[in-house]
Amino acid sequence: MTDQPSQKTEDYKSTVFLPQTDFPMKAGLAQKEPAIAAQWEAMDLYGKLREKRAGRERFILHDGPPYANGDIHMGHAMNKVLKDIIVRSQSLLGKDAPYVPGWDCHGLPIEWKIEEEYRKKKLNKDEVPPSEFRAQCRAYADKWVDVQREQFKRLGIMGDWEDPYLTMKFDAEATIVGELLKFAESGQLYRGAKPVMWSPVEKTALAEAEVEYEDVTSTQIDVAFEIVEAPNAPALQTLLKQSHLKTYAVIWTTTPWTIPVNQALAYGPDIDYVLIPNGGTVETYLVAKPLADEFLKRCERENPGLLSLHESEWEVVKGHQLAGAVARHPIFNLLRHPGESRDPASSSDPVQGSETPDQVRGDDRERQLAFFAKPRPFLPGDFVTTDAGTGLVHMAPDHGEDDFALCKANGINPVFAVEGDGKYRADWAWLGGQGSVINPKFVSKDGPICTDLREAGALLAASDDFKHSYPHSWRSKAKIIYRCTPQWFIPMDQPQQGAITDMDGGVMPTPLIASNGPTLREVALDAIAHTRWVPERSTNRIRSMVEGRPDWVISRQRAWGVPIALYVHRKSGDYLVDPAVNARIVEAFRAGGADAWFGADHASLLGPDYDLADYEVVNDILDVWFDSGSTHSFVVEGRYGEGTRADLYIEGSDQHRGWFQSSLLESCGTRGQAPYKAVLTHGFALDGSGKKMSKSLGNVVDPLKIMGESGADILRVWVASTDYFDDVRIGKEVLAGSSDAYRKLRNTFRYMLGALSDYDEEVEAVSYAEMPELERYMLHRLAQLDAELRAVVDKEKGSESWLEFSRYTRAIFDFANSDLSAFFFDIRKDCLYCDAKSDPKRRAYRTLLDTLFHALVRYVAPIIPFTAEEVWQSRFPNSEDSVHFLEWPEVDPRWIDTHLDDKWTELRYQREQVNEAIEPYRREKLIRSSLEADVTMGELLPSDGVNFAEVAIVARVEMGVGDGIVVKPSDWHKCGRCWRLLPEITQDGALCDRCDSVLKG
Known part of the structure; x- marks a missing residue:
C-alpha cells in the first residue's frame, strides 16, 4: 500500500458503487394501484394470459356467487382475495387457470330490498304487476353487479369481468330450469305438505342456509290435557272409573301458539311416569318421574299449594302402559256453544286430515269445533326424553318435523291453521284471524292463548323467562316458525330410478341408471368421501349435515326467481314428464328468460298431445340455493365441456349448509358425483377484538376505506398472512402489522433493484461452481424456500400445507427479512459497494441477486400483484409483458446441500x-x-x-x-x-x- 497522506472520508463517496434506483421507498399504493389496474385493462391482461396458457393443464376454481346487493364488505374482500391468490398461483405454475366471477341475482335478499323501497313509499308489493316487480328486481341486481364488479377489480382480482356469470341471464335461467326438469324426469321430485322453516314476515319458506340462530327469551307453559281413556294403564283406569275425579296429562312447551293445532300427545315407552294428586282435591296430574320436581316448582310459581309434594302418594305408570290412552283438547269446553250436550270424546265429525287447505278453509264453525272435539291419542315417540319439560310432548303436525312424522305414521294429517303471515286463518274456531304467532305479546303468559287456557282451567304454569336459542331469518332478522305447507321436495332417501335425460331427449351418461339405485343421500355421502376437504376437519361438518338433513325443500312463495316450470294433472296430482315438453320449456326460457313462464302460451308449450285444461300451471319459485347449486352446469360445464368438474370450490364455513351442499346435491342428483374435486373452507372476518362486525356496534372495518387509504396490496397481505381456516381478526393493529411486513418486503425489492441497476447478465454472470460458499449457501436456502412454497400451491407436491397461504407468505417474508436483508445483504454490501465491478466475488453476488430477484418477484405476484407489477416494470420499463405472464422460477433442486446447511x-x-x-x-x-x-x-x-x-x-x-x-x-x-x-x-x-x-x- 502507498504511503500517501490521509484523505477525508467524504472524498471517496463518489467512488463507492451505491445502489441506484428510482423505485420509491414510499409505496403510495392508494394512488398507484388504480393506474396499474387501468394498464392491465387496457392491455387485456386476462385475455392475453388465457392465450399464453392455452392448451396447458387447466385448473378451475369455480366462484361461489355473492348476492348482488350492496357494497362489498370485509367478508367479500377476504373471500375474493383468497380466490385470486390461488388462481394466480396456479397460473404461476404454468397452468391455464381461468377465473369466471359470478353473482346470485335471484331470491329473497334482492326481493326484500325492493319490498323495502315499496314500504318506504307506502306501496303494497302484491298490488304491483308481477312483471313490473320482477323488472325492478332485475334492474336492482344489474346496478349492484356493476358496483361490486368495480370494487372487486380495485382489489386486484383478475378474471373475466367482461363476461361474468349471472344467475338471471337467460341462458343461466334456461339451464337452471333444465336441471330441475332432470330431477323431474328421473322421478326425484315430489309435492307434499311438510313442516318447513317459514318466515311470517317474508311470507315464504326458507332454506336452512337462510336461517341464523339467536338467543331469545320465550314463554314456557305447562298445559293439562284431560285423559278420557287409558285401557292399558291400571292405575289410570282406576282413577278414570271414578266419575268425580279428573286425571290430566301435562305437556310443556315454549311455543304456546302451537296448542291451537294440537292433535296428539307423545310419550316415551321406556319412561316411568307418576300420578301426582292435587292434595285432597279431584285432580291428578301425569308427568315423567325424573321431571316431577321441576314441574312442581313451575306450578308453585303459578298456583302456590296446588299439588301434593309427598312423593309417597305418587303412583307409577310405565310409559308403555300409555298405549291406547286418549285425551281431550283443553280448550274444547270453552269453545262449545252454551247448552251444547254433545260428548266431545265421542264426536263423529272430525276434521279429515286428507283435505286440502282450500277445503278446510270452507268448513263452518261446527266442523271447526269438531277438530277440537276429536280425541287426542297418546302415541309412542322415540324422540321423547326427560331432558326438560314433563316427559309428555304435545303433537302439532303442522309445526314440527317429529310431530309430522309421528302423526303421519298414525293417520293424523296437518290442518293448515296458520296462514303465511303467521295468523290463524279467519275461520279457525279458536283465535281465528289473530296473531302473529311470533309476536311476544301474543304468546306471552298474559296473551290470548294463555288467558284462554287459564280460563279453561288447563294452564298449570306459565312464565316469560325461558332463555334458549331460536331460529331467525338472516335477512329480516325476524323469528321463523315451522309451518306445514304444500311444497316441492327433492327426496334424500328415495332410491334413484330411471335414466336421467338431457333437455334434447338424449340419455345422459350417469351411474344412476339402475332400476333400484342408491339414494341421493348415499350418493352425496360417497361423493364427500371422494372429495378433498381443506382443512381436513371440515369433512366431518359437511358429512354430518348431509347425514341428518331432511328432504330438500326447493319451492318458495316469492316473485323473483326461476319458476318451478311444471304442469300438474288436476285429477291424478302427478306432474307431467315429457322430454319434448321439457325441451320446449327450456327453449322458451333461453329466448325470454324466466319471465317467459309467467306470460307463456302454455297450450303451445304443452303441444297437441295435452289439454291445458287438464293441468295446473305451477308458479312457485325455485329455492335460490338450487339456482346457485346449478351454476356448475352453465359455468364449468357450459364453458369447458360436459362432464368437466371444478378443481376447487372456496367459501366460508357457513356454506357447508349452503352452496357446498346445494351444489353437491344438485350434481349428485343429476350426474352421480360432486361438481368439485376439492373444497376449501375459510373462517369469518372479525374486528380487532374478535367480535362479529356490526353497524350497530360501530366496529365494521370497511375494505373500500382501507384500499382508499393504504392500498389493496396491504389488505391482500393481511388475507394471505392469516390462518384463514379459522375466524380471523382485522383492525388498526393488525393492519399496522401487515403494513410493516409489506414495507420491509418493499425495501428488499428496492435494494435489489438498486444493486442490479446496471447488471449485464452476458458480461457478469458466473456459474454455480464459480460462486463463493456463501452464495452457494443462499442458493441452497432459495431451493428450500422454493420447495416450501410449491408444497402450498402444487396439489401434487403439497399434502398438509396445500393452499395454506399463511405458510407461503410467512416463508417469503422470513426469507426476505432474515436470510436476505438481515444476513446476506448485510454481509455482502461491502462487496457490492467497494469491490471492483469485475471482481469475481462481486459478479457472483450480483448473479445471485438476479436469480433471487426473478424468483421473489414471481413468488410474491399472487399476493401483492400491484407491487409485483411495479417492481417488474421498474427493472424492465420497456417490456410489453406483465409480471403476471411469468411462470414459476427455475430453481435447481441440486442446489440443496445439507453439508452447507449444517455448517452455515x-x-x-x-x-x-x-x-x-x-x-x-x-x-x-x-x-x-x-x-x-x-x-x-x-x-x-x-x-x-x-x-x-x-x-x-x-x-x-x-x-x-x-x-x-x-x-x-x-x-x-x-x-x-x-x-x-x-x-x-x-x-x-x-x-x-x-x-x-x-x-x-
Whole structure:
C-alpha cells in the first residue's frame, strides 16, 4: 500500500458503487394501484394470459356467487382475495387457470330490498304487476353487479369481468330450469305438505342456509290435557272409573301458539311416569318421574299449594302402559256453544286430515269445533326424553318435523291453521284471524292463548323467562316458525330410478341408471368421501349435515326467481314428464328468460298431445340455493365441456349448509358425483377484538376505506398472512402489522433493484461452481424456500400445507427479512459497494441477486400483484409483458446441500452471539460499529474456507482463545473508503489494499 497522506472520508463517496434506483421507498399504493389496474385493462391482461396458457393443464376454481346487493364488505374482500391468490398461483405454475366471477341475482335478499323501497313509499308489493316487480328486481341486481364488479377489480382480482356469470341471464335461467326438469324426469321430485322453516314476515319458506340462530327469551307453559281413556294403564283406569275425579296429562312447551293445532300427545315407552294428586282435591296430574320436581316448582310459581309434594302418594305408570290412552283438547269446553250436550270424546265429525287447505278453509264453525272435539291419542315417540319439560310432548303436525312424522305414521294429517303471515286463518274456531304467532305479546303468559287456557282451567304454569336459542331469518332478522305447507321436495332417501335425460331427449351418461339405485343421500355421502376437504376437519361438518338433513325443500312463495316450470294433472296430482315438453320449456326460457313462464302460451308449450285444461300451471319459485347449486352446469360445464368438474370450490364455513351442499346435491342428483374435486373452507372476518362486525356496534372495518387509504396490496397481505381456516381478526393493529411486513418486503425489492441497476447478465454472470460458499449457501436456502412454497400451491407436491397461504407468505417474508436483508445483504454490501465491478466475488453476488430477484418477484405476484407489477416494470420499463405472464422460477433442486446447511446454520448462530456480545459496547458508545470490534471466541467454528470476521462484520476474530465471547475495540485503523479496520492501514482515513487497487483501476 502507498504511503500517501490521509484523505477525508467524504472524498471517496463518489467512488463507492451505491445502489441506484428510482423505485420509491414510499409505496403510495392508494394512488398507484388504480393506474396499474387501468394498464392491465387496457392491455387485456386476462385475455392475453388465457392465450399464453392455452392448451396447458387447466385448473378451475369455480366462484361461489355473492348476492348482488350492496357494497362489498370485509367478508367479500377476504373471500375474493383468497380466490385470486390461488388462481394466480396456479397460473404461476404454468397452468391455464381461468377465473369466471359470478353473482346470485335471484331470491329473497334482492326481493326484500325492493319490498323495502315499496314500504318506504307506502306501496303494497302484491298490488304491483308481477312483471313490473320482477323488472325492478332485475334492474336492482344489474346496478349492484356493476358496483361490486368495480370494487372487486380495485382489489386486484383478475378474471373475466367482461363476461361474468349471472344467475338471471337467460341462458343461466334456461339451464337452471333444465336441471330441475332432470330431477323431474328421473322421478326425484315430489309435492307434499311438510313442516318447513317459514318466515311470517317474508311470507315464504326458507332454506336452512337462510336461517341464523339467536338467543331469545320465550314463554314456557305447562298445559293439562284431560285423559278420557287409558285401557292399558291400571292405575289410570282406576282413577278414570271414578266419575268425580279428573286425571290430566301435562305437556310443556315454549311455543304456546302451537296448542291451537294440537292433535296428539307423545310419550316415551321406556319412561316411568307418576300420578301426582292435587292434595285432597279431584285432580291428578301425569308427568315423567325424573321431571316431577321441576314441574312442581313451575306450578308453585303459578298456583302456590296446588299439588301434593309427598312423593309417597305418587303412583307409577310405565310409559308403555300409555298405549291406547286418549285425551281431550283443553280448550274444547270453552269453545262449545252454551247448552251444547254433545260428548266431545265421542264426536263423529272430525276434521279429515286428507283435505286440502282450500277445503278446510270452507268448513263452518261446527266442523271447526269438531277438530277440537276429536280425541287426542297418546302415541309412542322415540324422540321423547326427560331432558326438560314433563316427559309428555304435545303433537302439532303442522309445526314440527317429529310431530309430522309421528302423526303421519298414525293417520293424523296437518290442518293448515296458520296462514303465511303467521295468523290463524279467519275461520279457525279458536283465535281465528289473530296473531302473529311470533309476536311476544301474543304468546306471552298474559296473551290470548294463555288467558284462554287459564280460563279453561288447563294452564298449570306459565312464565316469560325461558332463555334458549331460536331460529331467525338472516335477512329480516325476524323469528321463523315451522309451518306445514304444500311444497316441492327433492327426496334424500328415495332410491334413484330411471335414466336421467338431457333437455334434447338424449340419455345422459350417469351411474344412476339402475332400476333400484342408491339414494341421493348415499350418493352425496360417497361423493364427500371422494372429495378433498381443506382443512381436513371440515369433512366431518359437511358429512354430518348431509347425514341428518331432511328432504330438500326447493319451492318458495316469492316473485323473483326461476319458476318451478311444471304442469300438474288436476285429477291424478302427478306432474307431467315429457322430454319434448321439457325441451320446449327450456327453449322458451333461453329466448325470454324466466319471465317467459309467467306470460307463456302454455297450450303451445304443452303441444297437441295435452289439454291445458287438464293441468295446473305451477308458479312457485325455485329455492335460490338450487339456482346457485346449478351454476356448475352453465359455468364449468357450459364453458369447458360436459362432464368437466371444478378443481376447487372456496367459501366460508357457513356454506357447508349452503352452496357446498346445494351444489353437491344438485350434481349428485343429476350426474352421480360432486361438481368439485376439492373444497376449501375459510373462517369469518372479525374486528380487532374478535367480535362479529356490526353497524350497530360501530366496529365494521370497511375494505373500500382501507384500499382508499393504504392500498389493496396491504389488505391482500393481511388475507394471505392469516390462518384463514379459522375466524380471523382485522383492525388498526393488525393492519399496522401487515403494513410493516409489506414495507420491509418493499425495501428488499428496492435494494435489489438498486444493486442490479446496471447488471449485464452476458458480461457478469458466473456459474454455480464459480460462486463463493456463501452464495452457494443462499442458493441452497432459495431451493428450500422454493420447495416450501410449491408444497402450498402444487396439489401434487403439497399434502398438509396445500393452499395454506399463511405458510407461503410467512416463508417469503422470513426469507426476505432474515436470510436476505438481515444476513446476506448485510454481509455482502461491502462487496457490492467497494469491490471492483469485475471482481469475481462481486459478479457472483450480483448473479445471485438476479436469480433471487426473478424468483421473489414471481413468488410474491399472487399476493401483492400491484407491487409485483411495479417492481417488474421498474427493472424492465420497456417490456410489453406483465409480471403476471411469468411462470414459476427455475430453481435447481441440486442446489440443496445439507453439508452447507449444517455448517452455515452454526455460523449464523455464532454470528448472532457475536452481535449480542457487541451490543453493550455499542450502547456505551465504546464501539460505534461492529466493524470496530475485535472478537475472541473460545469455540472453534466450522469456518474452513470462510472469513468469519467478514460474516460477523467485525475487524478480526480469534477462535479457540479463552472462554465464551470476548469483545474489545480494535486497535487497527479504518479505511477511508470502505470503513473496514485492517492491519495494512497505517492511519485512519488511509486506503486499504483493495480500495487502493479499485481506485487505480
